[in-house]
Amino acid sequence: xxxxxxxxxxxxxxxxxxxxxxxxxxxxxxxxxxxxxxxxxxxxxxxxxxxxxxxxxxxxxxxxxxxxxxxxxxxxxxxxxxxxxxxxxxxxxxxxxxxxxxxxxxxxxxxxxxxxxxxxxxxxxxxxxxxxxxxxxxxxxxxxxxxxxxxxxxxxxxxxxxxxxxxxxxxxxxxxxxxxxxxxxxxxxxxxxxxxxxxxxxxxxxxxxxxxxxxxxxxxxxxxxxxxxxxxxxxxxxxxxxxxxxxxxxxxxxxxxxxxxxxxxxxxxxxxxxxxxxxxxxxxxxxxxxxxxxxxxxxxxxxxxxxxxxxxxxxxxxxxxxxxxxxxxxxxxxxxxxxxxxxxxxxxxxxxxxxxxxxxxxxxxxxxxxxxxxxxxxxxxxxxxxxxxxxxxxxxxxxxxxxxxxxxxxxxxxxxxxxxxxxxxxxxxxxxxxxxxxxxxxxxxxxxxxxxxxxxxxxxxxxxxxxxxxx
Amino acid sequence: xxxxxxxxxxxxxxxxxxxxxxxxxxxxxxxxxxxxxxxxxxxxxxxxxxxxxxxxxxxxxxxxxxxxxxxxxxxxxxxxxxxxxxxxxxxxxxxxxxxxxxxxxxxxxxxxxxxxxxxxxxxxxxxxxxxxxxxxxxxxxxxxxxxxxxxxxxxxxxxxxxxxxxxxxxxxxxxxxxxxxxxxxxxxxxxxxxxxxxxxxxxxxxxxxxxx
Numbered sequence: 001x002x003x004x005x006x007x008x009x010x011x012x013x014x015x016x017x018x019x020x021x022x023x024x025x026x027x028x029x030x031x032x033x034x035x036x037x038x039x040x041x042x043x044x045x046x047x048x049x050x051x052x053x054x055x056x057x058x059x060x061x062x063x064x065x066x067x068x069x070x071x072x073x074x075x076x077x078x079x080x081x082x083x084x085x086x087x088x089x090x091x092x093x094x095x096x097x098x099x100x101x102x103x104x105x106x107x108x109x110x111x112x113x114x115x116x117x118x119x120x121x122x123x124x125x126x127x128x129x130x131x132x133x134x135x136x137x138x139x140x141x142x143x144x145x146x147x148x149x150x151x152x153x154x155x156x157x158x159x160x161x162x163x164x165x166x167x168x169x170x171x172x173x174x175x176x177x178x179x180x181x182x183x184x185x186x187x188x189x190x191x192x193x194x195x196x197x198x199x200x201x202x203x204x205x206x207x208x209x210x211x212x213x214x215x216x217x218x219x220x221x222x223x224x225x226x227x228x229x230x231x232x233x234x235x236x237x238x239x240x241x242x243x244x245x246x247x248x249x250x251x252x253x254x255x256x257x258x259x260x261x262x263x264x265x266x267x268x269x270x271x272x273x274x275x276x277x278x279x280x281x282x283x284x285x286x287x288x289x290x291x292x293x294x295x296x297x298x299x300x301x302x303x304x305x306x307x308x309x310x311x312x313x314x315x316x317x318x319x320x321x322x323x324x325x326x327x328x329x330x331x332x333x334x335x336x337x338x339x340x341x342x343x344x345x346x347x348x349x350x351x352x353x354x355x356x357x358x359x360x361x362x363x364x365x366x367x368x369x370x371x372x373x374x375x376x377x378x379x380x381x382x383x384x385x386x387x388x389x390x391x392x393x394x395x396x397x398x399x400x401x402x403x404x405x406x407x408x409x410x411x412x413x414x415x416x417x418x419x420x421x422x423x424x425x426x427x428x429x430x431x432x433x434x435x436x437x438x439x440x441x442x443x444x445x446x447x448x449x450x451x452x453x454x455x456x457x458x459x460x461x462x463x464x465x466x467x468x469x470x471x
Numbered sequence: 472x473x474x475x476x477x478x479x480x481x482x483x484x485x486x487x488x489x490x491x492x493x494x495x496x497x498x499x500x501x502x503x504x505x506x507x508x509x510x511x512x513x514x515x516x517x518x519x520x521x522x523x524x525x526x527x528x529x530x531x532x533x534x535x536x537x538x539x540x541x542x543x544x545x546x547x548x549x550x551x552x553x554x555x556x557x558x559x560x561x562x563x564x565x566x567x568x569x570x571x572x573x574x575x576x577x578x579x580x581x582x583x584x585x586x587x588x589x590x591x592x593x594x595x596x597x598x599x600x601x602x603x604x605x606x607x608x609x610x611x612x613x614x615x616x617x618x619x620x621x622x623x624x625x626x627x628x629x630x631x632x633x634x635x636x637x638x639x640x641x642x643x644x645x646x647x648x649x650x651x652x653x654x655x656x657x658x659x660x661x662x663x664x665x666x667x668x669x670x671x672x673x674x675x676x677x678x679x680x681x682x683x
Contacts, residue, residue: 017670147573147596153664158678195505
């Protein structure tokens with residue numbers, strides 16, 4: 001009988017072209033996604049070496065990090081951004097790579113459009129020069145972010161060289177409470193593990209909470225794997241997965257689908273397979289979460305008070321520096337803190353389900369006057385669904401506007417910057433100092449918490465606004 | 472293939488970085504934990520299409536005020552501390568995969584980063600471009616910080632062939648880990664792409680077996 005294997009082992013081992021003793025594995029990459037920021041130097045490297053892209057049909061390019069979220073039909077105003085976008089288009093043309101640039105119907109955030117068009121499939125290895133590539137693990141793929149040197153490696157050889165990570169399984173049992181979303185589950189895990197707690201590991205998420213989660217929710221959770229230090233996270237594919245991917249443009253069809261399904265249905269962790277580390281949490285103990293510091297591990301249930309520095313393990317100086325930046329005090333309650341900006345979007349929470357959740361709270365209410373809200377769909381497909389489902393009408397009625405797709409205020413490479421000192425509730429993935437613009441202060445939260453803040457103008461427990469439905 | 476050796480190669484090109492063997496230098500202390508790549512190089516400076524000039528914006532928002540005047544209390548603006556070694560707190564380089572962070576560290580003039588813990592992608596990026604990430608114990612890291620504080624002119628030796636870092640003023644040393652393959656690349660200035668191109672035929676054979 002063959003050795004018991006984890007889901008991760010099954011997928012990783014089947015992609016190893018070559019093993020180097022006391023060195024990395026040479027890992028074959030099935031799908032490579034490329035965007036404008038981390039690719040130009042990689043393409044330049046190919047030119048300098050005088051080589052071509054080995055498998056252009058396995059590489060897909062989209063423009064997202066730099067793109068404006070208004071007036072996309074006009075030329076991009078920032079000359080540096082415009083130049084980077086032009087370089088990607090030229091490189092894609094030069095090397096025969098599919099390119100979904102600004103104005104293309106399939107344009108959007110790389111980790112939103114990949115799954116939408118079926119580029120993301122179970123059992124595949126997927127890389128991109130972006131740490132949130134871990135998103136695609138939601139489908140039972142091994143997906144992780146890489147640096148530009150590695151982007152060049154994949155373009156040149158369709159392989160990268162990586163030591164095999166250790167295996168961790170995180171089980172969340174039971175049922176989530178009302179008002180608790182996949183974002184809260186992820187922020188909860190990160191708050192327990194810290195931002196380095198899973199460094200060196202590849203995580204499998206298991207247990208009833210993930211079994212009952214939609215694909216959008218699973219993508220949100222896997223997306224944030226990197227924020228606990230893990231290279232990536234994955235969830236075994238099941239009927240929810242197969243139902244989501246069937247019939248999408250790039251997924252196998254006909255007999256190929258049947259062959260693929262035969263393989264995909266073997267993608268689960270064998271009973272008694274060994275993990276290097278295993279953690280279990282009770283899903284019913286998770287509250288809507290909010291962060292109060294300058295890394296995603298500094299989060300807590302929204303009704304709690306900010307921990308005091310004597311309660312945090314080590315690094316009290318760093319902890320106090322972080323609170324000083326945020327202009328918060330130890331022991332503060334987050335509830336009731338006035339906010340200035342709300343950002344709904346990003347590869348973490350820019351999908352249709354996130355807009356449905358946001359709309360469910362703002363429906364019949366009005367945007368608070370003191371709040372500037374940026375609602376940015378993850379792709380044109382999400383944008384269309386928002387319109388078709390009548391969500392746009394709800395948002396408009398409540399005083400919100402919808403912007404055009406892109407990474408936007410998540411990393412503020414375009415004009416969507418939170419001004420110095422201003423406080424934003426954001427559904428994105430990082431609350432680092434200045435992440436949303438120099439001097440900006442970010443509170444990470446779910447679309448429900450963001451919506452509650454948007455209509456009240458302050459940090460508010462969304463369950464307070466959901467009471468009628470709850471009773 | 473034994474111990475991280477290259478295949479009988481057709482070619483091994485020299486990379487864009489210098490070979491790394493023994494580095495002796497003073498060090499610049501940054502005793503802050505969880506230094507993320509957004510601090511090392513903020514996203515708004517990622518718009519270049521060539522690998523040039525990133526050192527100017529290393530730690531941009533910690534180093535400069537918004538009117539571009541230097542923040543005097545930041546260590547890179549303090550002439551007391553110089554050298555080719557950057558010493559950072561635990562979990563150095565967390566966050567984004569941007570290789571620009573490693574480029575900025577290199578372009579500024581650092582060849583080695585010492586910490587008690589590194590984020591994965593940043594560590595890999597450093598190794599790929601010729602910056603040596605050296606992971607030491609939390610205790611040894613504190614000794615290094617303490618020595619720099621006591622004597623900013625104190626020199627450190629980072630010996631890659633022997634995988635050892637030494638505080639030269641006290642003679643205290645600690646060994647560090649690096650896999651044989653990467654060690655060979657760093658000491659020779661080799662790069663992964665040349666390795667992969669050398670085994671392209673077997674990669675193409677493997678590609679035929681992939682179902683999708």
